[in-house]
Amino acid sequence: MRPNALRLCLCLLLASLTAQAGGTLRVLAWPGYADPDLVQAFERQHDARVEVTFVTTDDDLWERASAQGGESFDVLAVNLAELQRLVNRGLVVPIKPDGIPNTRHQLKRFRDPATLPALQRDGKLYAVPYTYAEMGLIYNRKLVKTTPTSMAALWEPRYRGRILLYEGSSHNFSMAALLAGISNPFQLSDANFNKTVKQLIALRANRPLLYSSPEDVVKLFRTKPVALAFGNYGGQQIKALRASGQDVGYIIPSEGALAWLDCWAVMMGGRDNPLASAWINYTLNRDVSRQLTLRHGLSNTIEPSTDSTEEDKLVWLQPVEDPERRAQFWQRILSGYRRGMF
Template identity: 55%
Template structure:
């Protein structure tokens, strides 16, 4: 007579079966891979999305446009945040796919200036939409009221020998060359080869004044608290201003007379996206009023759903445009931060 299995054995078998089924269900969940800037995918907002859409999210934060380019080219992402000027090379290299506005209904709630994608340079290519605006900011000049006695009127103040070792500049090839292009009176986005070399020499001169080149707003705030910083090139604009003031810093913020470069960051979906629908749901989710408002309330960034309270309409704002020779800018920038002398350019 065949022995009957014990209750203990049956219970163990059922437990193992349930564990297997649970693990299978977990592994069956979709995973959305997001590349974003600090503040664009806060942990609690990510958790809420995961619960609502029964999916997992892997967020990777980037520190510069060069860093983003390297990460997207190395594969492994579904959706990412990129400014309108940088977007062009992703389109040209077939790294992104067109979007269907019908799958992103919250677009209809965006502010009027973002309602017509055709009116924003860089969003359309061959009549197809490749990105949805999410947040924007101008890159002004932050100054320490304790060290800078007169309000600076130009970004050229960063080169002032009085501030040697007291300047924080941003670690990116594109904006730094465009900044110098503005000061040179040239088209900042279409610098010739000779103008790029001239700008490189000026950036080497700036290097003498720079304590370091930062990558994130949080990093800049920590450096400000630990060192005597006079001036900061505010790549994150009002986001940095808000963070510094909340930390007790006595600072001012100006848009220089030559104008300030300004970026418009958008969500785009990669060619390699495993689940385009889930990526569209993420974009649509970030355009919900409460989620977008978080950008302003917590991080000091303008969003595309509600008007920004401190927007100054009289300031000279220069929206980023596609650049000539971005790879040459990067090559020169790597040489600059490596310590090469002005004569090398």
């Protein structure tokens, strides 16, 4: 072989090996799921580049995940309810369990298909559990002298202008429906939908402040006389608030609390990217998962929770009847627009 041809072959071989060793991983996740130092450690291990996009509401996640038919990202963190929506639209692909050996470290209830059938469809695995939390009620001990027992406290006129609500639409509908005693807060009939809308209009009249992240909550507690907050992020919010010096309490309401289980799923964009499975496996490393709890107050799927949460009161999120309709009406409620709502 001539020297120039040999040199060309060697260059092509090196380029091929580099491509195999490196590459780019596009991650769509929630705050706290991809801390910079942990991302950098993954990049060093795999000689790769990781691009992380954070979302703060399910509405935002859906908009980004559904763009370009799921080709915009390789892997995403999504709760079980939203996962069904992604599977239905063909935006995520089945996961090969053999490519994620660290699942063997997970607690049995998170790796036994019988306990979480929503992870599978037609016998194929579509997601791997990562973290979970309940959505309880946070109260400021300095402003709320008697410990509340129900989410109904958010509607009390004495707290007008001093309550925090999560910005996303779907959870607010489900929370209000659960409080109203609707048997299935995730599948609302037209009559129950209208009933819930009226409840949310009444809640809007209590002049709530809105937040989208745990950091927002800390900032608002520091700058506003916040008495009560719907704790969409559960323990993550409590940890952040207490770390900032806030004297807050936290309860699981008597009517029960919505609870989410976030999982990693592989999107259409990552179907041929080995880094997608490598990332999921990496986050299930015992030391990496533990950081969820140590840094952010979130429960992980590796270690038993030390929280005294009343688990019999937890209502695990399910797919809702019409997420687009919920989002549309929630924006109308926030804006005060009511024409044609009923």
